[in-house]
Amino acid sequence: MLDAAVVVLRLVQFGGAMILFGSPLFFLYALSGQGPCAAAALDWPRRLLAWGAGTLAAGAGLGLLAQTSVLAGSIRAGLAPDALIAVVTTMAMGPSSLIRIAAALIALGLLAWTRPGPVLWSLCALLGAVACASLAWMGHGAATTGPGRLVHLAGDIVHALAAALWIGALAAFLMLVRRSGPQSPDADQALHAALRGFSGVGSGIVALIVATGLVNAWFLVGPGGLAGLLTTPYGRLLSLKLALFVAMLGLAAAHRFRLTPALAAALGDPAQVAAAVARLRTSLALETMAAIGILALVAWLGTLAPVSAQ
Numbered sequence: 001m002l003d004a005a006v007v008v009l010r011l012v013q014f015g016g017a018m019i020l021f022g023s024p025l026f027f028l029y030a031l032s033g034q035g036p037c038a039a040a041a042l043d044w045p046r047r048l049l050a051w052g053a054g055t056l057a058a059g060a061g062l063g064l065l066a067q068t069s070v071l072a073g074s075i076r077a078g079l080a081p082d083a084l085i086a087v088v089t090t091m092a093m094g095p096s097s098l099i100r101i102a103a104a105l106i107a108l109g110l111l112a113w114t115r116p117g118p119v120l121w122s123l124c125a126l127l128g129a130v131a132c133a134s135l136a137w138m139g140h141g142a143a144t145t146g147p148g149r150l151v152h153l154a155g156d157i158v159h160a161l162a163a164a165l166w167i168g169a170l171a172a173f174l175m176l177v178r179r180s181g182p183q184s185p186d187a188d189q190a191l192h193a194a195l196r197g198f199s200g201v202g203s204g205i206v207a208l209i210v211a212t213g214l215v216n217a218w219f220l221v222g223p224g225g226l227a228g229l230l231t232t233p234y235g236r237l238l239s240l241k242l243a244l245f246v247a248m249l250g251l252a253a254a255h256r257f258r259l260t261p262a263l264a265a266a267l268g269d270p271a272q273v274a275a276a277v278a279r280l281r282t283s284l285a286l287e288t289m290a291a292i293g294i295l296a297l298v299a300w301l302g303t304l305a306p307v308s309a310q
């Protein structure tokens with residue numbers, strides 16, 4: 001039960017950290033800076049980031065307790081101050097959890113007391129970047145020793161940041177297509193502009209994810225461990241992850257080459273726009289479920305012995 005709790009709390013931390021990094025950057029590069037559809041004028045951006053920071057703080061705190069309990073053998077022993085102090089002072093996972101808690105609490109303070117706008121979004125993205133980078137010390141990213149250590153560590157950090165750009169954008173898109181009845185033509189235009197804005201960034205994100213994913217796979221599977229992708233628990237979970245990644249790619253391509261042009265053609269006709277947005281909403285929900293599936297698999301992968309260690 002404790003092991004499952006560690007996996008779930010890793011997933012919660014991935015989700016919170018990725019929203020805190022990826023969503024505010026989306027506000028800056030995909031939403032207009034001025035006018036009624038600017039992120040500062042909408043009611044949900046600050047709430048989305050507060051939700052991300054809040055789940056990150058709770059996930060990192062409980063995650064540290066759960067991981068310490070696993071190491072100490074029981075929840076009672078894990079809650080003993082000595083056990084916690086030992087984990088925080090002797091294991092990389094300890095300080096990295098404290099860094100995520102601090103980044104999340106500072107973000108919550110900023111979100112409570114700073115006016116929404118580019119400065120707030122930039123500060124939240126910076127704190128989100130620190131939180132995403134610290135994930136490497138909670139999984140296999142920082143476990144490699146020897147000459148490849150820095151290559152794997154850097155590759156894993158960039159991998160988490162690139163993944164956060166995609167997942168943070170997905171969270172914002174889900175808020176943008178939430179609709180209770182017809183919207184202003186400005187809002188429809190803003191949604192189309194955001195889809196166009198992301199498709200420009202999207203190809204770069206995918207290239208970074210694949211390149212750094214291969215770096216991770218080089219160290220954790222290795223050129224000689226390919227058979228392990230089907231014969232080991234770690235390998236099978238990683239293969240399932242890659243299958244979900246291909247599904248996300250397919251959905252993202254449909255957004256770019258079919259659903260976004262369809263929305264453009266519908267602009268100006270409220271009935272057509274409503275139908276186009278409904279199709280987008282379904283497709284974005286499917287893509288988000290695949291993304292959550294990937295993060296859940298990675299939360300589990302980080303607790304298993306990789307193929308290269310077997």
Ligand code: HEM
Nearest residue numbers: 135136139140141156163210213214216217245298301302
């Ligand atoms: C949308 C797609 C993807 C997302 C959201 C994603 C996300 C992540 C995250 C959050 C981690 C954990 C980082 C850590 O614990 O330090 C990770 C690890 C990893 N990813 Fe990805 N990834 C994606 C695609 C890929 C692809 C395409 C590959 C392979 C080419 C890949 C291979 C790996 C490997 C081998 C690991 C290490 C797992 C471990 O900790 O043992 N990922 N990924």
